[in-house]
Amino acid sequence: RPLFQSLQTLADDNASFFQGSGTEMGRRFAAAFAALREHGRRLEPALRHFARLYHRFDLDEATPGNGYRSLVQTARCCLAHAVHKS
Numbered sequence: 001r002p003l004f005q006s007l008q009t010l011a012d013d014n015a016s017f018f019q020g021s022g023t024e025m026g027r028r029f030a031a032a033f034a035a036l037r038e039h040g041r042r043l044e045p046a047l048r049h050f051a052r053l054y055h056r057f058d059l060d061e062a063t064p065g066n067g068y069r070s071l072v073q074t075a076r077c078c079l080a081h082a083v084h085k086s
Helices: 002-019 024-057 067-085
Strands: none
Touching: 002 024, 002 067, 024 067
């Protein structure tokens, strides 16, 4: 949840900042940050759902790995990168 909250806050701040620039590039950046905010908002419930279920699909108790777990981890890495760049 903190990662998504950070993304929402940063995307809001950056969208507001660039929207106020009055330039075409500023409007494009504002639209990109608004889209990033919306994607994060929609992605959070899906990742939360996968995180509750992925342990069921591990190979065994000693091998915590499967496609769902990898998908959640990859998405979290992408989110962390987006937060860092924002």
